[in-house]
Amino acid sequence: MKKFYIILSLFIVLTSCYKETPVFIKAAFEISFVNDDISVPVQVSIRNKTEGADTYQWTFEGATITSSNDKNPGSVTYEKAGTYTIVLKASNIDGQEEIIKKEISVVEGIDIQFSTEIIESNYPPVEVNLTNTTVGDNLTYQWTFEGGNPSSSTDKNPANIIFQNPGEYSIKLAVSNGFETITKEEKITVLPDIAIGFDWEVDFFDDDYQAPVTITLQNTTTNAIRYQWMFEGGAHSSMEENPRVTFQNAGTYTIQLIASNGKKEKTISKTIRVKPNTNLRTFSNVKLGINSAHNTNAIGAFFSTELRKTITANEVTQENGSKIDIVFLGLSNDFTFNKFVSPIQAGTNGFTTIPNATDTKFINSQENSSSGGSLSVAQFDAMNNDTSLQAIIITETPNGLLHFNNTMKPRIVLFQTADGRKGAIKITAFVDNGSNSYILCDIKVQKE
Secondary structure, three states, rough: OHHHHHHHHHHHHHHOOOOOOOOOOOOOOOEHHHOOOOOOEEEEEEEEEEEEOEEEOOOOOOOOEEEOOOOOOEEEEEEEEEEEEEEEEEEEEOOOOEEEEEEEEEEEEOOOOOEEEEEEEOOOOOEEEEEEOOOOOOOEEEEEOOOOOEEEEEEOOOOOEEEOOEEEEEEEEEOOOOOEHHHHHHEEEEOOOOOOEEEEEEEEEEEEEOEEEEEEEEOOOEOOOOOEEEOOOOOOEOOOOEEEEEEEEOOOEEEEEEEEOEEEEEEEEEEEEEOOOOOOOEEEEEEEEEEHHOOOOOOEEEOOOOOEEEEEEEOOOOHHHHOOOOOEEOOOOOOOOEEEEEEHHHHOOOOOOOOOOOOOOEEOOOOOOOOOOOOOOOHHHHHHOOOOHHHHOOOOOOOOOOEOOOOOOOEEEEHHHOOEEEEEEEEEEEEOOOOOOEEEEEEEEOOO
């Protein structure tokens, strides 16, 4: 019994000496940027390292989620640049609490947006206007203008840039938010300068440059957009790219071209010499084949003074038949029987009939003709206009139409076309080449 009271007394003493000790809080947390990216949109990861707490109250200034009571809220997102405070208030059941704050800074995200506008045209000098619509107030800008003036700028909206020389150049913009730098590039093309030049093509019937002469200008200028032609002695002016102009009178005239690209002009001049009108067209060394040469299409026996060429049998068409003026009839390579016949008589003289044929008068043998029309070899050679031909009256007679051989050379044959043009043929050679034999001749004929 005494032992029991001793134990009870000891228990009372021990319990009366016990005093409760409170638990203290040590608040702490760590933050990190997801992917180390501090430009918006930013994700911040939070790791709670607090000790001694039972409850947590988080405040996220500027975040998309502004508060949380979770021990570990995970991550929060910031969509606007700025400096923000993350606050943790930790507490426990003993009434202890502690507050800890940390600041974070997030910077502007970079989305480069700029455009270029070429003032007027791509011809030098090229002036380029820049419009920078990149969003952000805390960004820095570094422009580089390859080949431009100026060559660089740090302004958000720089002044216009000038490019003087032809070529392709880059405009680069590097934008930085202090954490990262993004670059965008645009290309500018400066076209070559004006290269001016021209030639002309004379009309088919004016290639002797005797007045009147019509030409078509062939503009070889490059990198121009407008043209101004001035014609001395012709049409006064033209703004066509390839105009057509007629010079009515003999003389030497200046053709001037002014080419413009809208910013600058270049000028070039050339002269053209228009000869006096002799009303005479001359053909030299014309070959006219005997019948076999013509019919095998080796050497034509037909000649057109309008088309200015010989025509073989297979070249005769409905279109050119009416333009054939001269038909040479040579029976063989011994040249004992030769004469010129009217195109309308081709079908009765061993040739295929000429479609739409016209009538040409001939005097084959001046020595036998009694028509009064005559022209000597010397007169033919001296003829540099149609005066001599104007005086000749060409009348067909049976004797004048007689055939001739190769004993007389040169021989002069006179003719008059269906449209009234008079002419003369000087046979200079009878060339024996078997079935491909031919005569060689010069022809002079009035142009109108």
